[in-house]
Amino acid sequence: MSDRVVPAAARRRRRPTKEGVVLSEELIVATALRLIEEHGAEALSVRRLGRALGADPSSLYRYFRHTDDLMLAIADELIGRTLRTWRPTGDWRADLRDLGLRMHAGALAHPRAAVLSSYRVTGRAHEIQAVETILGVLREAGFPDPEAVRVYHAFVDQALAFGALDSAGTALPKAARDAESAVWEATYARLPADTHPHIAATARHLVADMRRSSYPAALDLLLGAAAARLAEIQRRT
Template identity: 30%
Template sequence: MAGRRRWTTDEILDVAAELLRTSATESFSVRRVAAALGTDSSSLYRHFRSKTELLRALADRVLLAAMEDHRPEGDWKQRITALALLVRDAFSRQPQLAGAWARYVSGGNGSRMVMEEVLEALGSSGLPDEEIPGHYHRIAFLIASLIAFEAGGGTVPPEEREQGRELFRVAVLGADPERFPAVARFARDLSPLQTDHQAAFESILAAHLARIEAAVRAG
């Protein structure tokens, strides 16, 4: 009798990534990955002990691929901004994993490479060493939150997205000016949250980095 095929970690991750592209994270499971491979779950548990561990590995592989060709350039703010946009672009191609990355965090080499770049950039900013970890955590939280929020909108079907925009227009333009005077005042200038994500991403990150720069100068 022929022995059961042994799947490599990369083969499992390839199939799992493809499965995630066509299904929601909530319905994703080790059992479904095993079924797609034509095997049973027990053969996969030698590589990944749980769905969470598998999602962490997938998210870390996204980070690792993004960082392979990354070359730091510019000052510390330019380095962090370039890194944030690189990670944002990487997860935009598989938005289902962005939420998993923000929720579970990864601990592989991809994650370490991102941490190393942010910490090195902050180290060249003029911040005292004892303040760098705190700033790193706030930057990581900000980037992960923004990417996960944007990814959540990216997984919504086009017809549902358009329906949401229409509901937004009705809610804003139809607001009673006596009850909602501020909404009525700015109605024609307000946009749904799904509008121009990159500009919002860059401006929010830039404002945060500017605060760090101001603190360095004041210090």
């Protein structure tokens, strides 16, 4: 795509495409997200996207300056999908745990897109809403502003990193995933105690635990540390 884009007020296409659909930013993003999950990053081209939409590729310039602009919109849509399903309860720790798990689940639902977008800063509506919401939860819980930002940063980076990590594993062919999972039992569980005493002592736990994501445990550790920090701050005031 090029660096030209039509102002928002003039974007809507007046007539349907040859496939009978009216283009919109939402439709383009949804179609691009589907193509990425089906074909990978190489699917994010103007030609392929235009073909999937039944539209002239040049018409996409009315909505996005270039493919990176579209990628940012996709990243923002993933954030929006998480926020739409989340309902706060007023318990800051439970609310952030629920939100983190939803972020992780959202990444696994769109693993290829999650890997591509996890490190991006969109500056778009859903991301802004997420930043405002999470900081609000932390500040209302009693975290001073510097601590609220510190916990926010760790919370978001942890969720995005685990989402990308686990999504990359999910995107592997099933045979490759199964082969890697089997290594814990085929190799680690058979190491002798005289040469690898700590692995041997914990082998059955490694076999059971390493097959699943450690994100829920890592999230609990983070939130537990944040709660301990908040309690310390409240004792001092």
